[in-house]
Amino acid sequence: MRSHIESTGAGAAKTKPAKPKPARRASGANHENKPDDVKADAMELAPSAATETGSGADAAAGPALRPALLAGYRNLAALRHDFPLLLVAGEGGEGGDGWVRSLSGMIDGILQDIAPQGAEGEALRRQLLGLEREVRALVSRGAGGSLSELWTRAAKQLRGVGDADASSVADNLARARNALRLDGAVIDCDAESPAKLFSHAWTTMQRAKTRAVLDEINELVLGLSDILKADFMRSDAARAPAALKGAVGTSYEAEFDFDALSRLLTDASPRDALPEPRRRRIGAALSVLQAQRFFAPAVAGEDNGEGLYSFAFESCEKAREALQDRLPAMVALIKAIAIAELEIENRYKAATHDAFFESFDENTLTPEGWALFPTYLICLRDAALDAAETATLIELLSSSLPMKIMLQSDDILAGPALGPGSLALGTPSTRLANMAVGLGGAYVLQASGASLYRLRHRIRSGLEYAGPALFSLFSGAGPTTPGLRPYLAAAAAEQSRAFPVFSYNPAAGRDWASRFSVADNPQAAAAWPVQHLAYEDENHQRLSEDVAFTVLDFVACDRRYGEYFSAVPRSEWHARMVPAVESLTGEAGGAPEATPYLLMIDESDALQRVVVDHRLLQAARRCGETWHSLQELGGIDNSHAKRLLESERELWEQEKAREIEALRGQAAPAPPEPAVEQALPAAVAEAPAPEVAAAEAEEAPPSDDPYIETARCTTCNECTDLNNRMFAYDDNMQAYIADPDAGTYRQLVEAAEACQVAILHPGKPRNPDEPNLADLIERAADFE
Amino acid sequence: MLAPVTECLLRLEDEPYGIDDYRSGVPRWCTGCGDNAILTAVQRLCRDEKLPLEKIVCVSGIGCASRFPHYMNTYGFHSLHGRALPVAEGIKMRRPDLHVFVATGDGDCCSIGAAHWIHAIRYNMDMTVLMHDNQIYGLTKKQVSPTSPLGLRSNTTPRGAYLEPLNPLSATLGVSNVSFVAQAVDWIPEVLYQIIAQAFHHKGFSFIRILQRCPEFLPDLFEPWLQDPDKVKLLSHADGIEVSAGLAKTYKNLEAHDPANLDRAREIASVTDPIPVGILYRNSAVPRYEEIRAPDRTFTPAMVKAGLEKEMDKFTIWPAD
Numbered sequence A: 001m002r003s004h005i006e007s008t009g010a011g012a013a014k015t016k017p018a019k020p021k022p023a024r025r026a027s028g029a030n031h032e033n034k035p036d037d038v039k040a041d042a043m044e045l046a047p048s049a050a051t052e053t054g055s056g057a058d059a060a061a062g063p064a065l066r067p068a069l070l071a072g073y074r075n076l077a078a079l080r081h082d083f084p085l086l087l088v089a090g091e092g093g094e095g096g097d098g099w100v101r102s103l104s105g106m107i108d109g110i111l112q113d114i115a116p117q118g119a120e121g122e123a124l125r126r127q128l129l130g131l132e133r134e135v136r137a138l139v140s141r142g143a144g145g146s147l148s149e150l151w152t153r154a155a156k157q158l159r160g161v162g163d164a165d166a167s168s169v170a171d172n173l174a175r176a177r178n179a180l181r182l183d184g185a186v187i188d189c190d191a192e193s194p195a196k197l198f199s200h201a202w203t204t205m206q207r208a209k210t211r212a213v214l215d216e217i218n219e220l221v222l223g224l225s226d227i228l229k230a231d232f233m234r235s236d237a238a239r240a241p242a243a244l245k246g247a248v249g250t251s252y253e254a255e256f257d258f259d260a261l262s263r264l265l266t267d268a269s270p271r272d273a274l275p276e277p278r279r280r281r282i283g284a285a286l287s288v289l290q291a292q293r294f295f296a297p298a299v300a301g302e303d304n305g306e307g308l309y310s311f312a313f314e315s316c317e318k319a320r321e322a323l324q325d326r327l328p329a330m331v332a333l334i335k336a337i338a339i340a341e342l343e344i345e346n347r348y349k350a351a352t353h354d355a356f357f358e359s360f361d362e363n364t365l366t367p368e369g370w371a372l373f374p375t376y377l378i379c380l381r382d383a384a385l386d387a388a389e390t391a392t393l394i395e396l397l398s399s400s401l402p403m404k405i406m407l408q409s410d411d412i413l414a415g416p417a418l419g420p421g422s423l424a425l426g427t428p429s430t431r432l433a434n435m436a437v438g439l440g441g442a443y444v445l446q447a448s449g450a451s452l453y454r455l456r457h458r459i460r461s462g463l464e465y466a467g468p469a470l471f472s473l474f475s476g477a478g479p480t481t482p483g484l485r486p487y488l489a490a491a492a493a494e495q496s497r498a499f500p501v502f503s504y505n506p507a508a509g510r511d512w513a514s515r516f517s518v519a520d521n522p523q524a525a526a527a528w529p530v531q532h533l534a535y536e537d538e539n540h541q542r543l544s545e546d547v548a549f550t551v552l553d554f555v556a557c558d559r560r561y562g563e564y565f566s567a568v569p570r571s572e573w574h575a576r577m578v579p580a581v582e583s584l585t586g587e588a589g590g591a592p593e594a595t596p597y598l599l600m601i602d603e604s605d606a607l608q609r610v611v612v613d614h615r616l617l618q619a620a621r622r623c624g625e626t627w628h629s630l631q632e633l634g635g636i637d638n639s640h641a642k643r644l645l646e647s648e649r650e651l652w653e654q655e656k657a658r659e660i661e662a663l664r665g666q667a668a669p670a671p672p673e674p675a676v677e678q679a680l681p682a683a684v685a686e687a688p689a690p691e692v693a694a695a696e697a698e699e700a701p702p703s704d705d706p707y708i709e710t711a712r713c714t715t716c717n718e719c720t721d722l723n724n725r726m727f728a729y730d731d732n733m734q735a736y737i738a739d740p741d742a743g744t745y746r747q748l749v750e751a752a753e754a755c756q757v758a759i760l761h762p763g764k765p766r767n768p769d770e771p772n773l774a775d776l777i778e779r780a781a782d783f784e
Numbered sequence B: 001m002l003a004p005v006t007e008c009l010l011r012l013e014d015e016p017y018g019i020d021d022y023r024s025g026v027p028r029w030c031t032g033c034g035d036n037a038i039l040t041a042v043q044r045l046c047r048d049e050k051l052p053l054e055k056i057v058c059v060s061g062i063g064c065a066s067r068f069p070h071y072m073n074t075y076g077f078h079s080l081h082g083r084a085l086p087v088a089e090g091i092k093m094r095r096p097d098l099h100v101f102v103a104t105g106d107g108d109c110c111s112i113g114a115a116h117w118i119h120a121i122r123y124n125m126d127m128t129v130l131m132h133d134n135q136i137y138g139l140t141k142k143q144v145s146p147t148s149p150l151g152l153r154s155n156t157t158p159r160g161a162y163l164e165p166l167n168p169l170s171a172t173l174g175v176s177n178v179s180f181v182a183q184a185v186d187w188i189p190e191v192l193y194q195i196i197a198q199a200f201h202h203k204g205f206s207f208i209r210i211l212q213r214c215p216e217f218l219p220d221l222f223e224p225w226l227q228d229p230d231k232v233k234l235l236s237h238a239d240g241i242e243v244s245a246g247l248a249k250t251y252k253n254l255e256a257h258d259p260a261n262l263d264r265a266r267e268i269a270s271v272t273d274p275i276p277v278g279i280l281y282r283n284s285a286v287p288r289y290e291e292i293r294a295p296d297r298t299f300t301p302a303m304v305k306a307g308l309e310k311e312m313d314k315f316t317i318w319p320a321d
Ligand SMILES: Cc1ncc(C[n+]2csc(CCOP(=O)(O)OP(=O)(O)O)c2C)c(N)n1
Pocket: B062, B063, B064, B065, B066, B081, B104, B105, B106, B107, B108, B109, B132, B134, B136, B137, B138, B139, B140, B145
């Protein structure tokens, strides 16, 4: 609920009998032309022009009082905020966080793209923001459908309103619509939105993954089919006259002598057929790949006809059973994929791989193997969570299975507990998220329905995380806060610390600092967030004060807790009345004689002081403690860190004190260090110059032995043809003298003469008795 | 690899290859023929790159040079005169995972196959093209070829060739989408190897013109260049050929040339003496046809069949029952 209160900065309230006067920090205009991804903007609520027209007024009848800080949000549909949301359909939503967009963000994006700066674009901006307002109002009245449908309806209504120039409205909206590249279902913040949003996010991510895996599987099917087909083409059956005739077709069959063709092909082409075990192995892998039921084709009808597995469930028990049932099929598929890959690479070695695949079972499945398959989405309502289901849920969260559990609560207070004198806020299901964090291996996100858009990246990481994930959500759509729209109730729960946001991502690192975060809460470093409240007194004087929004404010919205609050008439206000937050944060719960109150407003926006029952104060304090321990885990005010810091500081101070003491005691200066420079030159002088040594090594004087400049040999076979014992090829197929005595000096000279690149050097004769030496030596002189 | 276990199994069974694994039979080229050097360079490369035998295809047309696939212990396609390139393109299109080498002669490529050559450059499909340019028809025993020097006496030009030769480098550098052009000579194996290796690593159509000796019919053709290393100009660059110390001792005529410079490449290509040797041009940003036209998903035989049936059904007349 950072959204409402924090950014608006001021609720609108007055004390009787002044007229309502919205205290505006800024009008709706300051939200224009900002891109979607400026987070604060999308979240910001600000009274907009629609306030005055009153369109889309909050229809629900509220309780008599509501927290003063909620004064500005009576007509939610008139305020720009990140709902409604567009669940982006098709491939446009794939990749990153593109699967969901806020309506405001999209409209801002379009304006940025097509509206000229300054006055020129003003009409377009006004009209498009009007359209956004209209769509938001439609959705808040329960209209569903795709963005394009809602756009059409809204545009029609806008034209009906009678703008001075109806055709310019139509033109401008048509232009804007052309710039709208995405479509999909539009959802408001209500009891259904978490399930819709999660199913959509999950489906979008699964679709991209499925498409990629299925394409690779098809690639393997094609590869294996090719091997079998090539084998068949070499078989007698494929070369039989009848088969050849069938391949040519009827039009030209008279032109061929198929018997002769068959004979020719049979005689001329190789006969090697696939070994039988290999053919069988390939055939078996192929049929597993073709019959798989895990990955649905993008184009309907391109599947194997058998039912595909579904991965969306409404109970943990059913999801677990389904997974157990499919385990053998999973193992078989992974095995078939591995075999296919080895076969296609021609790297299957029966001697080792047969035994390996023989013993391949579910225990051999690695996390990477699991990651290939779709994850399981389980959408739960806490109201339907019985003991058995809760036990399975915990079991799944403790496993490493890819179970994505969305647990939705519509009511996180669940009524005052009836034990004598004690009151506990929260329900067992809302404590599950805290517990799941303790399990260590599960991804956990707790958030309210109002923050789903803002936390879309966390939702994505949770769905992408390899292991289990719990998304604990409060929809705000409970029946006991009829005065607040779900968005407001959800945000109030978050803001009041009744349902704080936190996330735990085991994949983010090894320590708490990397894994756990409460930073997504409004004023996360504070015990209770504080907002500025501006109002008028009886004399129309503008006053303001800082007001904390605590769990008491949230509870005060719930009609079941009416008896814990009582409004005090202005005439009875007294000096010992203190804001309730003081008795929540004060060391001993505030001064004992103080009377804690909340600031609330009635239906005519008049400010009231409402005294809070002490049992509720106690429960609220416990809630504050829970929040504080979350803060500590999230690194805020961490007591361990503080203690460590303290002890380190003490050590440091002692150390410094000792140093100072030592310095004082030192009278004489230390002797100078020996001069390093003096020692150096001698050492350098001893080292020989490396270049010279290398050059000498290269310029080795030619010996009397015959040799070949092997690196320049062109493998021309001249010398090796002459005498292949004397001349041979090395590993690079380049010639060298293998044995100078394996032939005559004459051969050496002739080879040198034949070598076109002149790299063969005959050297001096090795046998002084060889005939015609004088002539040969003269000829050899050219090749020295 | 889709299944993680495949990677492990493959690593376990890593087999080293030796140069002999890539050799097949004894080349029937004449002793002293430059084709041998080209074959050796390719075999060395395959070994050094550890290319599995069954992942290589050598495609050729007709001619002495085109006997190349017979001597490689890999897949091969000894096709029709002038048609090596379209065959290679078909292979690459259907099996982009294979390494395609094309061996072609000056007659095969620049004469009967010239039209395919031009379009293959423009298609820029990933393959390594070795144009064995001996400036003669060797297999058919000494007829003039498009690259024969002016005045060359041959069986078809007993009074000497009438026309200036075609310059394969300039021609290639003039075609749109050209992405790799190099010139090598068979008698400097170290540079030949480097050029073929760089061509192999270039993703696209890598055209190497290799001046190749035919001692059988033109024994003296390249004699002046063999005798005088200064008549060979080595193009060196960090992105091109590295001239080793040993090489620099023999070949002192060097020019630093950046293969990204197309204009300079064209100037260099037009010089025939000294012979420029090295990488003239490289541009890895040119799109490749096999990628442009790659289907966005894989169609299995069953999917193809189902698709065809669906189309055919549109035209099927079902007898009224
Ligand atoms: C369609 C066709 N025309 C002509 C020939 C005859 N022929 C065979 S090889 C060849 C020329 C080969 O010269 P080149 O491509 O330079 O290869 P080299 O033998 O020089 O390596 C010719 C014209 C043929 N085989 N097919």
